[in-house]
Amino acid sequence: MSNRARLALDPAFRIAPVEPRLFGSFVEHMGRCVYTGIFEPGHPHADADGFRTDVLDLVRELGVTLVRYPGGNFVSNYRWEDGVGPRDQRPTTLDLAWRSIEDNSFGLNEFMAWAAKAGVEPMMALNLxxxxxxxxxxxxxxxxxxxxxRMSELRRAHGADKPHDIRLWCLGNELDGPWQMGHKTAREYGRLAAETARALNRLDPGLALVACGSSNSSIPTFGAWEAEVLEETYELVDYISLHAYYDxxxxxxxxxxxxxxxxxHMIRSIAATxxxxxAKLRSRKRLKLSFDEWNVWYQSRFPGESGLEWARHPRLIEDSYDLTDAVVVGSLLITLxxxxxxxxxxxxxxxxxxxxxIMTEPGGPAWRQTIFHPFALTARHARGQVLRVEPDCSTVRTAKHGEVPVVCATATHDPASGEIALFVVNRDRHRPCVxxxxxxxxLVPVEHVELxxxxxxxxxxxxxxxxxxxRPGSGLSCQDGAAALTLPPTSWTLVRFASEE
Structure with a gap:
């Protein structure tokens, strides 16, 4: 027996424009993300700079618009100076976050050269x-x-004649977490972030700054941390961050x-905070959120960094994703x-x-994980305005989240082409949904694909x-201003509608 659901698509019901920065990714000096991931001199597909061109091709296909660098937990014990200048003069150092040996052969200038080739905007994190x-x-x-x-001429001496003009900066990373090097109270961090923001805005007015929010929704200080930090920083920053991983x-x-x-829940709670x-500060400013770490992560399989042996770019949390993981990633993109x-x-x-x-083997191939596909298709087809979509459907009872709708959906409307793209997930593990x-x-359907x-x-x-x-979906019908399709159990679906003229 199938579930049934209904929803309406109307270009008049707009939420906001699709922000290209929603399709960002993250490169941290962690495990093999940099070394033998995006950067592997000597690989058969490496270019003159040591960047893997097979990976660059996949990054472009993925549709990434922005990349956060260099961490993550790594940044809170990082000296950026160690990663610039002649490679043979760069020191080998210890990364305390992931107990790794870092040779610093990839640093700021290499990242910026890679970002230019990948066609992505850099988002740089500062060590606070x-x-x-x-x-x-x-x-x-x-x-x-x-x-x-002094510093700009040092960059030029290192071969980067023109300024990098990085506009988006994170004021530290997860400093609410006791695992973080330099962990602080909200008041301590708020004061430091505020003073850093004031100084940076004098040096380079117009920077977009991100204050550290909570590292997850279950940490005891969730919400209270943001309230204290924002009392110090509200008028000085453009974003407050959120992080979440789902196991x-x-x-x-x-x-x-x-x-x-x-x-x-996290988005609405922190937006309300x-x-x-x-309101307390009598400010007319409406702060935006930066959800600059999110994904599925099998954290229960990770023994913790304290149990790691010192190693150079070890194989660290290289989770292999299945179909269910991809469906969850699709629903997280819908929520964003x-x-x-x-x-x-x-x-x-x-x-x-x-x-x-994206997965790679040293000296070997690169391939797409299951979670690659909902991201790539959403990044490619979400254009114009996000529409308000409220499915009328049954619910699923869950132990952690209570009653949740069986169907999770959103849509976008591109005024230039008139196209509407519908993104929808069926959360039911056993039953299809009509x-x-x-x-x-x-409007008529022009594409119907499902994962x-x-x-x-x-x-x-x-x-x-x-x-x-x-793969192409089947069983989609459309007539008289209505479409009908069947969503398989545990599935992610994209349907694009365009004018029949």
Whole structure:
């Protein structure tokens, strides 16, 4: 027996424009994300700079618009100076976050050269864990000042004649977490972030700054942290960050498939906290959110960094994703779009090998994980305005999130082409869902693809890289301003509608 659901698509019901920065990713000096991931001199597909061109091709196909760098936990014990200048003069150092040996052969200037080839905007994180205002100023001067000063001339001496002009900066990373190098209280961090922001805005007015928010929704300081931090920083920053990872490892499949309910809760809670701060400060400013770390992560399988042995770019949390994981990733993307009026930046963590859509082997192939596909198709087709879509459907009872709708959906409308793209997930693990869609007159379906499989544990590997791929859907009918289709159990679906003229 099938579930049934209905929704309406109307271009008049707009939430906000689709922000390109929602399709960001994350490159951290962690595991093999950088080394043998995006950067592998000597690889058969390496270019003159040592960048893997097979990976670059996949990054472009993925549709990434922005990449956050260099961390993550890594940044809170990082000296950016160690990663610039002649490679043979760079020191080998210890990364305390992931107990790795870092040779610093890839640093700021290499990242910026890679970002230019990938066609992505850089989002740079500052170390406010073990460093402070002075070091942040030096890095921004090195990166952005045209020339004629100590730090800008140092950059030019290192071969980067023109300034990098990085506009988006994170004021530290997860400093609410006791695992972080330089962990601080909200008041301590808020004061440091505020002083850093004031100094940076004097050095380079017009930078977009991200204050650290909570590292997850279950940390005891969630909400209270943001309230304290924003009292110090509200008028000085442009975003407050959120981080969330969702673990399927406890066997509660229904709660896992409803992970987007927690993401929605986080967004609404922190947006409300920010708005409350604005009211207290009598500010007219409406702060945006930066969801700059999100993904599925089998954290229950990770023993923790304290148990790691010192090693160079070890194989670290290289999770292999299945069909169910891809459906959850699709629902998280839907949720980010549904909240495009408040979320201005989002970064799936990470890009290569480490909980990533792209996997590589040293000296060998690169391939797409299952989670690659909903991201790539959403990034490619979500254009114009996000529409308000409220499915009328049954619910699923979950242990972690209560009653959640069986169907999770959003849509976008591109005024230039008139096209509407519908993105929809069926969370029911056992039953298909018959979906009825009310359409504006004159629109007909032009594409119908679905990510589904009889085996929800099916995954892609180097030996079988296309075991799970989007395939044309079947059974879609359309007449008299209405469409109907059947959503398979545990599935992600894209339907594009365009004018029949």
């Amino acid at each position: 864990g073990t460093r402070g205002v002075a070091e942040a100023l030096q890095l921004v001067e090195y990166a952005n000042h045209p020339g004629g000063t 399927p490892g406890d066997g509660d499949a229904d709660s896992f498939l409803a992970s987007a309910a927690d993401m929605e 920010a708005d409350h701060t604005a 779009l549904r909240n495009a009026d408040r979320v201005g930046v989002a970064c799936q963590a990470q890009l290569a090998n480490v909980i990533a859509p 979906l009825e869609v009310a359409l504006p007159r004159g 589904a499989d009889a085996d929800p544990c099916a995954r892609n590997t180097s030996a079988e890289p296309e075991r799970v791929v989007p």
